[in-house]
Amino acid sequence: xxxxxxPNGIRIYAISDxxxxxxxxxxxxxxxxxxxxxxxxxxxxxxxxxxxxDRGPDSYRTIELLIERGRKHxxxxxxxxxxxxxxxxxxxxxxxxxxxxxxxxxxxxxxxxKPSLNPSAAEQAELVxxxxxxxxxxxxxxxxxxxxxxxxxxxxxxxxGVRPGVPLARQQEHDLLWIRxxxxxxxxYFGKYIVHGHTPVQEPDIRPNxxxxxxxxxxxxxxxxxxxxxxxxxxx
Numbered sequence: 001x002x003x004x005x006x007p008n009g010i011r012i013y014a015i016s017d018x019x020x021x022x023x024x025x026x027x028x029x030x031x032x033x034x035x036x037x038x039x040x041x042x043x044x045x046x047x048x049x050x051x052x053x054d055r056g057p058d059s060y061r062t063i064e065l066l067i068e069r070g071r072k073h074x075x076x077x078x079x080x081x082x083x084x085x086x087x088x089x090x091x092x093x094x095x096x097x098x099x100x101x102x103x104x105x106x107x108x109x110x111x112x113x114k115p116s117l118n119p120s121a122a123e124q125a126e127l128v129x130x131x132x133x134x135x136x137x138x139x140x141x142x143x144x145x146x147x148x149x150x151x152x153x154x155x156x157x158x159x160x161g162v163r164p165g166v167p168l169a170r171q172q173e174h175d176l177l178w179i180r181x182x183x184x185x186x187x188x189y190f191g192k193y194i195v196h197g198h199t200p201v202q203e204p205d206i207r208p209n210x211x212x213x214x215x216x217x218x219x220x221x222x223x224x225x226x227x228x229x230x231x232x233x234x235x236x
Contacts, residue, residue: 047152
C-alpha cells in the first residue's frame with residue numbers, strides 16, 4: 001500500500017466531530033496558532049470533517065467560531081450527517097423526533113430555545129420554524145455551503161468514509177456522510193488515504209489505508225487535531 005504524501009509546501013490541520021464543544025475547538029485553535037508561528041512559508045489549510053452541531057453544549061458558538069476562523073485562514077468545511085439532518089429537519093419538521101435522538105435538543109437550546117421533553121407535532125413544527133429564524137443568515141449560508149469531500153495530494157478527507165469497491169469519483173454523498181461497518185472493516189486501498197471521523201474511537205486510529213480522528217469530544221472531552229505534512233501524520 002503506497003505511503004500517502006501531501007504536495008510540498010502544504011501543512012494541513014484536520015479536526016472532526018466537534019459536536020457543539022466550542023471550548024475544546026477554541027483550545028485547538030490556540031494550539032494551531034502556536035504551530036503557525038513555526039512553519040515559515042508553508043501554506044496552512046484547515047480541514048474540518050463535519051458534525052459541528054448536536055449532542056454537545058454550544059452548537060451556536062461552534063458555528064460562529066468556525067465561520068470566524070474561515071475568514072482568517074484558508075479553510076475547508078465538510079458536511080457531516082448531523083448537518084445534513086439539520087437541513088432535512090428545517091425542510092421537514094416531521095423528522096424532529098428522530099433529530100431529537102441525534103442530540104438536536106442541545107442544538108435548539110444553544111440557539112436560545114427551550115423545548116419540552118415531549119413536544120407535540122404542532123410544537124415541533126413551531127420549534128423548527130423558530131430555529132430557522134434564529135439561525136443567522138451567515139450561518140444558513142455556512143450550512144448550505146458545506147462540501148461532501150476534499151482531496152489534497154494522496155489524501156481524501158470525508159466525514160464518515162467511502163464505500164469499498166466504488167471509485168472515489170463515483171462515491172455517493174449518503175455513504176460519505178453515513179457509512180460505517182463496510183468501510184471500517186475494509187483493509188483495501190481506496191485509491192487515496194482516507195481521513196475521516198463519524199465513528200468515535202478512544203484515541204486516533206491510524207491504519208495503512210485510513211485514519212479516524214473522531215475521539216468523541218462531547219462525551220470524552222478529547223477533541224483530536226491531526227497535522228499532516230509530507231508523509232507525516234501527527235495526532236494530538
